[in-house]
Amino acid sequence: MENSKLIASYPPYVRDEESVEKIMYTVTAALLPAVGASVYFFGPRALALLLVCVLSTAGSEYLFNRARKQGYSFLDGSAVLTGVLLAMNLPSNLPFWMAALGSFFAIVIVKQLFGGLGCNIFNPALAARVFLLISFPVAMTSWPVPFSVDALTAASPLGILKTEGLQAVSSLSLWQAFTGGIGGSFGETSGLALLAGAAVLFWKRYITWIIPFSFIGMVFAFTGAFYLADPSKYASPLFHMATGGLLLGAFFMATDMVTSPVSKRGQLIFGLGCGLLTGVIRLFGGYPEGASFAILIMNALVPLLDKWDAYADSRKWRAG
Numbered sequence: 001m002e003n004s005k006l007i008a009s010y011p012p013y014v015r016d017e018e019s020v021e022k023i024m025y026t027v028t029a030a031l032l033p034a035v036g037a038s039v040y041f042f043g044p045r046a047l048a049l050l051l052v053c054v055l056s057t058a059g060s061e062y063l064f065n066r067a068r069k070q071g072y073s074f075l076d077g078s079a080v081l082t083g084v085l086l087a088m089n090l091p092s093n094l095p096f097w098m099a100a101l102g103s104f105f106a107i108v109i110v111k112q113l114f115g116g117l118g119c120n121i122f123n124p125a126l127a128a129r130v131f132l133l134i135s136f137p138v139a140m141t142s143w144p145v146p147f148s149v150d151a152l153t154a155a156s157p158l159g160i161l162k163t164e165g166l167q168a169v170s171s172l173s174l175w176q177a178f179t180g181g182i183g184g185s186f187g188e189t190s191g192l193a194l195l196a197g198a199a200v201l202f203w204k205r206y207i208t209w210i211i212p213f214s215f216i217g218m219v220f221a222f223t224g225a226f227y228l229a230d231p232s233k234y235a236s237p238l239f240h241m242a243t244g245g246l247l248l249g250a251f252f253m254a255t256d257m258v259t260s261p262v263s264k265r266g267q268l269i270f271g272l273g274c275g276l277l278t279g280v281i282r283l284f285g286g287y288p289e290g291a292s293f294a295i296l297i298m299n300a301l302v303p304l305l306d307k308w309d310a311y312a313d314s315r316k317w318r319a320g
Contacts, residue, residue, distance in 0.1 A: 020076050021076050024076060024080070025077045026204060027081055027206065027252070029200070030197035031085075031088065033190075034088065034190060034196075036193070037189060037190035037192075038187060038189055038190070041147065041190075042093075042186070042189075045092055048096070049096070049186065050084065052087075052096045052099045053087040053090075053100075053102075053103050054080055054084060056099065056100040057083035057086065058080055058083065060103060064112045076117065082103075082111070082124045083103060085126075085253065086106055086124075086125040086129065088188070088248060090102070091141075091142060091186070092185075093142065098136055098139060101132070102128040102129070103128065105128045105131050110124040122259060123295060126249075126295055126296055129292055130292055141156075143155065143184055146183070156244070157169050157182060157239075157244075158282065158288035161239075162288035163288075166233060169239070172243075177242040178191045178242040184243070188243075188244060188248050191247045194252070198212070198251040198252070201252075207255040210267040210271060211250070211254050211255050211260060212271070214267075214272050215246075215272075215274045215275045215278075216246065216247075216250050217275065218271070218274070218276050218279065219246060220237040220240070220241060221237075222280075222283075223235070223236075223279050245291045246278065249278075249291035249294075250274075250291075254271065254298075259299045260299075261302050261306055263306070266302075269305055270298050270301075270302065270305060274294045274298050277293065278294040281293055
């Protein structure tokens with residue numbers, strides 16, 4: 001026993017039949033209802049944008065792996081999932097070269113330069129979306145009109161609310177906003193389709209209720225409080241539920257296993273923080289949509305939440 005060595009490796013230490021590849025491709029499949037709805041509303045151009053993003057993310061990861069003479073991790077499905085999520089956060093009429101640039105940024109800058117899958121601090125697709133939004137604000141906020149044959153564009157409901165006020169969106173049908181047929185990014189147009197995909201993730205137990213429901217619940221409570229205080233100035237919380245990227249962010253982005261906390265307590269704080277920041281940005285910020293910024297800000301706090309939670313548990317263990 002004197003010569004025995006304790007060999008430690010990187011986590012996780014408990015193995016399961018669910019592989020990285022299976023999880024990534026299953027999550028991608030869960031997004032197909034929303035992808036199908038977007039193609040239905042915005043036409044073949046939306047599908048073409050999706051293919052550009054997927055091929056660009058997979059290609060960027062392949063070239064990076066080849067340059068470093070590493071194994072080809074682009075086959076594990078994470079690059080494909082990043083490409084799909086990035087496309088769903090973009091206007092379907094975005095120039096292809098911008099989508100390819102965003103894909104490169106997501107994979108190389110946000111993911112691989114931090115160490116690859118499992119080491120990135122920020123969600124790659126969301127970071128790329130914010131990068132493109134800051135770099136090309138006009139192109140990233142020119143939303144195509146559904147079923148338009150003349151490539152018409154218009155502001156999203158949240159954008160109209162921000163610039164023109166509550167009266168301008170008073171006639172908007174919340175059911176139409178929830179099912180689709182309104183201006184917005186590729187993946188936010190149909191909340192119904194997103195919920196269908198989220199049901200698959202719950203069924204497979206890839207996500208739990210903590211992050212998405214605390215996220216959505218906080219947005220509902222925060223916007224609802226201001227709506228009750230002054231309904232002539234602030235939109236109802238149902239409007240905020242049905243429009244924008246809240247559902248996409250809550251179920252498919254904030255629940256990312258790499259960039260969200262490990263413990264239930266940390267996940268609850270993470271979800272509540274995402275919801276609070278989203279509400280603050282939507283009501284008082286310069287941008288009409290706050291989900292992307294909120295998730296990225298909370299991503300930065302995840303290491304702190306995990307360390308704080310581990311410290312609290314160690315103190316409890318010592319006291320017991």
